[in-house]
Amino acid sequence: MVSDVRFAELTTLHVGGPIERLVTGTTQRDLVDLAREAWSSGAPWLVLGGGSNLLVGDDGFAGTVVRVATRGIEVLPGGDDGASVLLRVQAGESWDELVAFTVDRGYSGIEALSGIPGSVGAAPVQNIGAYGQELESTLVAIEFLDEFADEPRRMTAAELELGYRTSVLKRGLPGIVISIELRLHDTSAERAVLGEALGQPIAYGQLADALHVQLGDRVPIASVRQSVLALRAAKGMVLDDTDLDSVSAGSFFTNPIVSERVSRTLPGAAPRWYLAPDEPDAVLPLAGGLAQSPLDEFLALEASFEASDTVTDAGAGEPLVKLSAAWLIEQSGIHRGFTLPGSRAAISSKHTLALTNRGGASADEIVQLARFVQHRVQAEFGIVLHPEPVLVGIEL
Ligand SMILES: Cc1cc2nc3c(=O)[nH]c(=O)nc-3n(C[C@H](O)[C@H](O)[C@H](O)COP(=O)(O)OP(=O)(O)OC[C@H]3O[C@@H](n4cnc5c(N)ncnc54)[C@H](O)[C@@H]3O)c2cc1C
CATH class of the missing domain: 3.30.465.10 (Uridine Diphospho-n-acetylenolpyruvylglucosamine Reductase; domain 3)
Structure with a gap:
């Protein structure tokens, strides 16, 4: 029997279909028992926190959703x-x-x-x-x-x-x-001497500007929190029932990481940040070598996928460069507030990276918009944007 709860009620994007079975763990013991019960059933399962980084399809989820509600x-x-x-x-x-x-x-x-x-x-x-x-x-x-x-x-x-x-x-x-x-x-x-608690050195230019200090300065920790909350609110990046721009999953695309060679094909104005040189590659054991635990096997396997998944065309030892997904989207002609004809999904009016639900959008409408953004950026710059939220029942 399908529960009458839909992901649309449990995610910040307010989209997603029915949940077959929803269980909630409020104590650690509960959570462990509920998870083990779900696993032993053999049916698909999914963990749910606040639903703020999830895009679930309109067909919902045929399995058990374990919601985590433990406190302490x-x-x-x-x-x-x-x-x-x-x-x-x-x-x-x-x-x-x-x-x-x-x-x-x-x-x-x-x-x-x-x-x-x-x-x-x-x-x-x-x-x-x-x-x-x-x-x-x-x-x-x-x-x-x-x-x-x-x-x-x-x-x-x-x-x-x-x-x-x-x-x-x-x-x-x-x-x-x-x-x-x-x-x-x-x-x-420190507080006993200075009379106030200072935060860690400010490491982000926009935050330093908002606080009227230099990068690396330290300011009262409460002021850092206040400034960050104000900066985020101005971008629709704190949840606010009165702000449709916050009906999102936060940034929808990660900043692409490409080889220096690929980054040189972009216009000079494209923001870019050089990344610290990579750690040396992990040496994977030869077949028939020492027995691995399931965790080791998993780590080795996924490490071999990771490089090709996130990095575009980088030769060994080539410097890597992080690009701005927001810049690429804007420069491909998609502006704040952009929407496809007839769609209830739109780019946030405050931030190009957030895809928002303007009221009653389906997961499919969010997906259509996300694909459009990906196609535009790829056509203009040859760079594939990857989604940041976890996708369930959806492929981009
Ligand atoms: C307005 C807005 C602003 C945001 N800003 C930022 C930001 O600045 N920086 C940032 O990094 N992110 C940001 N996010 C994304 C999101 O808030 C974070 O990723 C957050 O950590 C997701 O938490 P959640 O509990 O909502 O996870 P969910 O959406 O419930 O789940 C996300 C994934 O984590 C898994 N998961 C959840 N709980 C557990 C658990 N206990 N054990 C194992 N797996 C689990 C789920 O199965 C799913 O795969 C933003 C989102 C929104 C809506």
Whole structure:
């Protein structure tokens, strides 16, 4: 029997069809038991947090959706080394409420990630980032329940292979993030001297401008949060019931990473950022070598796909360059507010990278618009834009 809940009610894009079976874990024990029950049924399953990075098709999902609603923020005893604190946070906590909690306490390290919608458990999935900070710089480990495992195990941040809006979780390692551990800077000693808690050095030009400081300066942590929230609101990038531009999944496309050679084919005005040289390639064991665990096999396999998936035509050792997806879209003739004739999906009126639902759009209308943007950019610049949200029942 199909439940009467649709993804449209549980995602920030407000699109997506019916959910066959929806279960909600409010305690860690519940969550583990519900997941194991779903896995043992053999039917398809999907984890759901706040639904802010998901585009689900109009046909919905024929399987079990496990919604994560566990709560709890702990400052771990013994984790305080005088300069930093260790926090364990349950996956169902709201990410932004966590940031507000840390800012109130004067713990710095995630203040620039204020206003990102969604749950704590989804944060490592795409290594959330904004305004010069990424989760990666504070994440120590996660508690992870592998598909078919009886109990959660600890995975260190290094094992997650976090990258620009990606991780082994986003690339398909099946399971559920149960909780995360973060190490944040404890500013209390500094506060005793200065009278206020300072955030981490500002690492994003637009944020520095808004705060009237230089890159690398430190300002009160509460001001960083306030400025980031204001900047985000001006772009429709905080959820707001009165702002149709926020009915989105955030940035719909990632910034493409291409070889320097490909980047030279673009007009001189195209924004570009050189990336630090790559780590040396992992050496994969020869067939018949040492036995690998299922996790090792998965990591080796997906590492071999990753390079070709995200990087366009880069020879070994060639420098890589990150491009601006927003610039490419605008320069291909698609402007803010753009919509296809008769469609209820539109480019945000504040930000070219967000695809929005102007009221009653179907998933298919969002998909048509996304394909149009991809085709325009590819026709103009030969560059393929990749979607940032997780797609379910949809291919682009
Ligand atoms: C207005 C707006 C602004 C945004 N701005 C940003 C931004 O600045 N930076 C940024 O990085 N992102 C941004 N996003 C994207 C989104 O908020 C983040 O990716 C967020 O972490 C998604 O959390 P969620 O709980 O809503 O995940 P969901 O959408 O529910 O799920 C996303 C994916 O994670 C998986 N998942 C969720 N929870 C778990 C779990 N506990 N264990 C395992 N897998 C799980 C799901 O199966 C799915 O594959 C924005 C989105 C919106 C709507």
